[in-house]
Amino acid sequence: MNEFDLIAKYFTRPTPDVDLGVGDDAALISVSAGHQLAISVDMLVAGRHFFADADPERLGHKCLAVNLSDMAAMGAKPTWFTLSLALPEMNEPWLAAFSRGMFALADQFGVPLIGGDTTRGPLSISIQIAGEVPKGAALLRSGALVGDDIWVSGPLGAAAAAVMHRTGRVELPAAIALRCDLRLDLPTPRVALGQALRGLANSAMDISDGLLGDLAHICEQSQVMAIIDFNKVPQAIELNSLNSILVAEASLAGGDDYELCFTASPANRAEIETLGSALSTPLFRVGSIATFDANQPMVQVIDTQGQRMNLAFSGFDHFK
């Protein structure tokens, strides 16, 4: 099987909603009038973001999910994606499973694969996604306002617990480890929530590197301070058997949950809570945005006594 057969067999499907799909020097697409395109790329490398023997079907899901999550974080409706795939060798069972996992998620969100590139090389996957958003309506990191509530879209930490378990830092009961694995391997991008938050939220991002580290980006870009009430941070029930230090680490600094973190005016609380119910996505108010102070940490976590907690971890750095 050569490169063209591979693309035809595993990565070419009808794309009725784009002007021209896979097969030419480029794909051709149109953008709805009055809309902007949101464009994002995420690259996953074997041995860094996943184990080389990771289940290919789950991997296909995850690679697309993290990109869909970026669209959610912008409030954009995902419209198409491309794939760059380097594979160590022609491996049809792997390709069949990978493409099955990827297209299952793509179908769920109605997002066509419009093009890409495949080559032999160390296993790595880069997906670029595009979404549409009405001009000026995107949810930016730079929009947080003093007084905003800080919200997250679900319990945090289960994906981090899976990593702790796999790397031997903790021992989880088998049934719990399985649930954590599902959170790590098959994240659910909050696409509908992101679009519904347009006009309600002032800023948003997805939690890929950990709540505190990611929130720091909102603070930097909005020039504000974030104060998190640790007791309001929804902790995944899968963390129950861990000690309190690991629970704090998993829920505050654990990556890979792909929940949304957003800020919104307290005036919108009722509407946001209604929205969470309507989408069956529990929304949790975890803190508030305060005035920037150069003498204080940009992101602070306070305990039940209102005391600032001393935390010895931060976000994930891809070059550490």
Added chain:
Amino acid sequence: MNEFDLIAKYFTRPTPDVDLGVGDDAALISVSAGHQLAISVDMLVAGRHFFADADPERLGHKCLAVNLSDMAAMGAKPTWFTLSLALPEMNEPWLAAFSRGMFALADQFGVPLIGGDTTRGPLSISIQIAGEVPKGAALLRSGALVGDDIWVSGPLGAAAAAVMHRTGRVELPAAIALRCDLRLDLPTPRVALGQALRGLANSAMDISDGLLGDLAHICEQSQVMAIIDFNKVPQAIELNSLNSILVAEASLAGGDDYELCFTASPANRAEIETLGSALSTPLFRVGSIATFDANQPMVQVIDTQGQRMNLAFSGFDHFK
């Protein structure tokens, strides 16, 4: 230096012509009214598409050039690109040179980098590019018509000769090898030509895998046959010291030249020749499009006697 510093230092530059550049969950861009976006991705992997110790400045040029070439092949005006970069280690001199080479070419064509992803991993580079083309005006592989002339935009084979020299298949004089290296490492995407061919050419593509192999795609998609007159194929003067078999291989099946191959009605000959002069890009008429015949090869090469040549090579297969 962490990932965010790396992006800030080497890959973040003002992008006044896009709505939102590097730094959020996604970039935001607008598309001109009445236009489609042409979208293409090319991935280059160390050890496969370039040597791991390749000059990083040239590599930065080449990675972007091959993507610009896809825009040229569509007749699109390149408008932005994104970068996925996996690097074995933080290497500032490498990053400085790579980004210098990439941005030098980006500046030449006025194309901003709007986003991307960097991570630690085996060296690989995936660039996705977008261009604009007036709706319906893109140059497709599927548009070739029986009777069309087949054109190429410059002498072929020098890049292939560089590969032959580097891999020890041939010994080239040092001065010639240097010129071939420049063709291989620093290809010139025919961006202005591509746009100028809108309305003149019926089909087009860029020659990345070799004239014959690439032309086969036009034939397949247009359901036609291509007849190449070998004596009209412009051979790079750098091939002069090679024997005739190698000259044929380099010019007909050698990849990496990134010239355009296009087909056009004979009625447009004069206008196309004028265009080549105006752009200082010599254009060569190398054959013609004939009726599809299931009993004959889709792409044929004939010699001075009008006899079909027997050629024992074909295009480059990324999974061979």
